[in-house]
Amino acid sequence: MIDFLKSVLGKEAPGSKNLAKERLRLVLVHDRATVSPHLLESLKEDLIRVISNYMEIDEKTLDVQLNREDDSVALVANIPIIKMKRTYQDAKA
Amino acid sequence: MGEVVVITSGKGGVGKTTTTANIGTGLAALGKRVVLIDTDIGLRNLDVVMGLENRIVYDLVDVTQGHCRLKQALIKDKRFDGLFLLPAAQTKDKTAVTAEDMKKLCCTLKEEFDFVLVDCPAGIEQGFKNAIAGAEKALIVTTPEVSAVRDADRIIGLLEANNLPGPKLIINRIRPDMVKRGDMMNIEDMIDILAIDLIGVVPEDEYIVVSTNKGEPAVLDMDSRAGQAYRNIAKRLTGAEVPLINLDYEEGIVNKLKRLLGFKG
Ligand SMILES: Nc1ncnc2c1ncn2[C@@H]1O[C@H](COP(=O)(O)OP(=O)(O)OP(=O)(O)O)[C@@H](O)[C@H]1O
Ligand SMILES: [Mg+2]
Numbered sequence: 001m002i003d004f005l006k007s008v009l010g011k012e013a014p015g016s017k018n019l020a021k022e023r024l025r026l027v028l029v030h031d032r033a034t035v036s037p038h039l040l041e042s043l044k045e046d047l048i049r050v051i052s053n054y055m056e057i058d059e060k061t062l063d064v065q066l067n068r069e070d071d072s073v074a075l076v077a078n079i080p081i082i083k084m085k086r087t088y089q090d091a092k093a
Numbered sequence: 094m095g096e097v098v099v100i101t102s103g104k105g106g107v108g109k110t111t112t113t114a115n116i117g118t119g120l121a122a123l124g125k126r127v128v129l130i131d132t133d134i135g136l137r138n139l140d141v142v143m144g145l146e147n148r149i150v151y152d153l154v155d156v157t158q159g160h161c162r163l164k165q166a167l168i169k170d171k172r173f174d175g176l177f178l179l180p181a182a183q184t185k186d187k188t189a190v191t192a193e194d195m196k197k198l199c200c201t202l203k204e205e206f207d208f209v210l211v212d213c214p215a216g217i218e219q220g221f222k223n224a225i226a227g228a229e230k231a232l233i234v235t236t237p238e239v240s241a242v243r244d245a246d247r248i249i250g251l252l253e254a255n256n257l258p259g260p261k262l263i264i265n266r267i268r269p270d271m272v273k274r275g276d277m278m279n280i281e282d283m284i285d286i287l288a289i290d291l292i293g294v295v296p297e298d299e300y301i302v303v304s305t306n307k308g309e310p311a312v313l314d315m316d317s318r319a320g321q322a323y324r325n326i327a328k329r330l331t332g333a334e335v336p337l338i339n340l341d342y343e344e345g346i347v348n349k350l351k352r353l354l355g356f357k358g
Contacts, residue, residue, distance in 0.1 A: 015275020020239050021282055027239075028246050028286065 022071075029073040033066050040064055047077065056083040095126070095203040098210050098330070099228035101252075103244030105215030107236045108265040111301060113212040114142040115312040115320070116232075119327030121176035122312070125207040128167065130198070131181035132224040133214040134189065140180045144171065144308020154182035157194040163201065172313070177206075187219050192226035199227025208330070217251060225252065231260035232292060237267055237278040246287055261292035263326065268297045280337075293326035294337060295319050 033039055044064050051057055058080040067074045100113045110133075117129045130153065131139035140146040151166035156179070163179075170176035182189060195211075202209045213224035225231065231252050235245040245262075252260050264283055271277035284291055298319035304311040311320040312327070325335045 015277075017272075017275050017278050017282065020278055021286070024239050024242055024286055027243055031243065031247060032250065 026068075026071070026073055030066060030068060040066075047079070051079065053085075055081050055085055058082055095205075095207045095209055096230060097199045097203055097228045098208060098230045098232060099213055099225050099257075100210060100232045100234060101213035101221065101224060101248055102215065102234045102241070103217065103248040104235075104241045107241050108234050108263075108295070109215075110138045110142055110212050111305070112232070112234050112263060112265065112295070112323070113210050114139060115310045115323035116327050116330065117176060117208070117210045118143075118170075118173070118310040119312040119324050120208050120210075120330065121170065121173035122324075123327060123331060124175070125331065126175040126205070127173075127208045127210065128177045128179060128202050128206045130179045130202075130209065130211045132190070132195070132211055132220060134181050134185060134187050134220065135183065136214065137181040137183045139212050140168075140178060141308060142305055143178055143310065145178055145180075146308075149180050152180045152182040154185045154189045157190050157198065163198070190223050192222050195223045195226040197227075217247070221251075222255075225255060225257055228257060231257050232263055233260045233287075233289070234263045234265050235283070235287075236265050237272075237283060242278070242283060242286060249287060249289060260289055262287060262289050263293050263295065264291070265295045266297045267294055291337075292329050293322055295322040295326075 044062065047064065048057065048059055048062065061078075061080050063078040065076050067076045100109050100116075102109050110131075113129055117127050120127045129139060129143070131137055132153065133139075134154065137152075140149060145168050148168045151161040153166070155161045156163050156166045166179055167177040168180065170178065199209055199211070209227075211224050211228055214220035233245050233248055233252075235241045249260055252258065262284065264280060267280070268277055272279045278286075280291065280294055296318050298311065298317055300311050300314060300317040301319050304314065304317070304320075310323075311317040312323040314320045321338060325338065328335045
């Protein structure tokens with residue numbers, strides 16, 4: 001019924017171009033990440049550098065991936081912690 | 094010393110050859126010395142779009158393999174003294190030309206011409222690699238469709254990886270009526286997605302078909318909207334600042350009214 005009303009009263013989103021944009025946005029997140037093999041690698045390195053300021057992590061089993069769902073793409077990182085540093089100050093010094 | 098510009102797209106059939114013919118002719122009309130290279134080996138097309146198909150004797154592969162001198166293979170345009178075409182080979186296979194060949198060829202040609210325009214084949218294989226090998230600048234042609242924009246994005250990445258950064262975007266076959274009713278991505282949408290500079294917007298125009306039928310690039314027709322767009326792109330390539338013509342398509346009726354009434358839109 002609601003759908004019927006919507007179709008009678010006009011589309012909720014005007015035209016199909018918003019759909020095109022949204023689909024492009026998602027597909028390009030994926031394309032850009034997978035086309036450049038360096039991207040995830042260098043992201044990993046950067047992550048390790050930043051996180052190491054706060055904790056000691058297991059770099060060998062660290063895992064970074066793109067997870068694709070129907071209408072979103074998420075960056076999922078699994079980062080095993082070996083040891084926490086006592087304070088942030090220590091790390092920075 | 095001239096400039097080597099490759100016209101590329103990734104996706105096939107979006108208007109690379111049409112664009113090369115029109116911008117090349119447009120530049121020649123501005124008095125520039127221009128040579129067009131068709132690198133679509135096996136699928137030669139630029140010759141018919143230019144209306145020069147009957148004058149071909151030698152081709153690109155004849156040149157790179159030394160069967161003739163470069164000068165012999167250059168076909169002079171019917172309309173402009175400073176405009177030439179180096180046609181693609183129709184019979185040889187794609188591996189007949191190497192990226193190294195193209196680099197050398199472009200280097201030689203840019204000594205004599207103001208612009209060397211390279212018409213790239215579709216795809217990202219050897220033909221693409223050849224076409225970009227000697228280029229210093231890239232124009233990316235796309236249409237306002239998901240598949241074409243996606244491929245354009247891929248090409249932008251590949252150009253960057255091949256040390257050809259800063260490509261300029263040409264949006265082809267835009268339909269103001271569809272943009273207006275929200276059924277086609279508009280100029281801003283596409284720039285936003287691809288994040289590169291725009292050098293021109295070419296509307297869908299029946300005259301493109303007519304001009305291809307005749308073998309006379311639309312850029313020479315003062316009544317063609319696409320022709321006007323191509324003339325503007327040619328001027329921009331020479332460094333002139335020319336405002337976009339088609340922007341008012343995008344305005345809704347409300348904005349137009351506001352503007353007419355003196356509100357800032
Ligand atoms: N602005 C336009 N308006 C109308 N028709 C157009 C426009 N641009 C291109 N076309 C038509 O689209 C078709 C494909 O154009 P063109 O051959 O230039 O594309 P291409 O990218 O070179 O294709 P390919 O990848 O096969 O080399 C042609 O029939 C051409 O006439
Ligand atoms: Mg072509």
